[in-house]
Amino acid sequence: MKSSEFASDPFRDHDQLFPAGQFVGPPPLILGHRGSPREAPENTLVSLRRALDVGLDGIEYDLRACAGGELVLLHDATLERTTDSHGELGKRNLASLMGVDAGGWHSRNHRGEPLPLLDEALELALLDGRPAMHMIEIKERGLLQTLLGRLEDIGPRVDLRIASFDGEELARLPANSPMGMLLADQVNDRVISQLASHRFGALGVGPGGWNHEAWQRLPRGLERWAWSIDSPADLLRVCDGEFTGFNTNEPHRALAARALKRLVPDLKEWPLEVPHLLVIPEGLSAEDRERGEWFGRWNSSVSFSNPLPVPIEVRLGFFSRGGAFDVEGLPHAATVPVGETLQIPFRLDGGSRSPGPDPLIGAAISWQGNLWPGQSNLAAGGRLLLDAPLVRERRAWAEPLTARLTLLAESAGDRPASVLLRRTGQRLSLRIEHTGGLEGAVLVGRLGQSVQRGAPGVELILPRGFDDSASGLPFCVGIEGLRDGVLRRRRWAGGLPMGLGHGSPGRLLPPREA
16 A cells, blocks of 8 residues: 555555454444444445445444334434435425435535435345344334334344333333343443343443443343444453444444454553644634634654564554645654554644544554464454544633633634633533624533533533543533524534534533642
């Protein structure tokens, strides 16, 4: 792979990037979260097929009902975010949905992609002769009977898990139904109680949801799953043998993590270490602001540690998923001896007008020789592609003094807009200061996975132990309103709305020491 190819298409020939060209299969099972949403529009057939083509073991998708009761793949209750239409899905009949474009918002290549029906998704039943696992998340009440009826009519084509955050609804599954999976952000006493009351067969938790003492009290025989597992550290954790499976938005990275853990079972740290990139729009010059406010100049370094018992050839490169960047110091190729760490400084200049997908550092590695003679069925030698995101991050502090959060100017004509933040005890008050000319402005605040809306502001509750967490919590605030009759959104950082393509959220940190 030439460095120019690596920079433009790091996943070229991805099917050859496993040890000795071999596919390293489960456990754990890896499912595509809404398909392969970085490469194709979420919850569409093209996205689901792409996840299976990449080599994942199955797919996860969301289910809702339209006005006539037909089951449609859609995450949100409304159509605006992922189609060219609008309004609530539950108020639209199936005929009116036939012309809806569910792909053009993602890219021009996917214009005209239709909203899929459940029956169409269930046809994706085989993967290289192996049955593909389907995890179906029911997003609203009243779907179970229709879902079970369709499954009975169609027949047992696929291995299924029916998942929901609504334990009461999930408990209505008959005993002879496909296995029910309770979803939760994390394991806690409430989740333990639900599992004891209803005897669900599986539990799925979010990133880090296993970091609670209650995790050790989960009942024996329960399938342990995780959802939206994307970061290198979390991927290593869920590939350590404790989990039945997980779903991910990063299929290539997940497959590489599973292969790496098979090669080095005791591996605890991702070999590729990259920095977070602090974004400070207030520090940009007027000239830089003309390019956009999600920009910066960073001098940093990337390190790669050899986790294998043989020397590794490594090629490090930078690649972008959006925006414009100038890079010095990369790509770089080297041989890394056993037990050694390679550290390469680099300079990065650039960004984008709006928060979007963060750039990545990739490490294409290759080696010769059998790693564990007599102990592995993997052939000698191999190749892997590892990557890690250069997360662009804006920061705020939860302090008793009122702080002004200036919102980004993401398009021409954006006027200054700001929000005031103040902490009182465990309450975090957010209030609109300047609307930026938006009419009917509503504040949107995100803390962790919780999003609240209100005018002129909202109050968020900081969790117990927040002040002891050096890394804080994902955080963003924004304003929604009308300008020239069109709904607009102003944001302080990425992460609003939640989902891929909208950038990484900022971080809310504990008070700074005096």
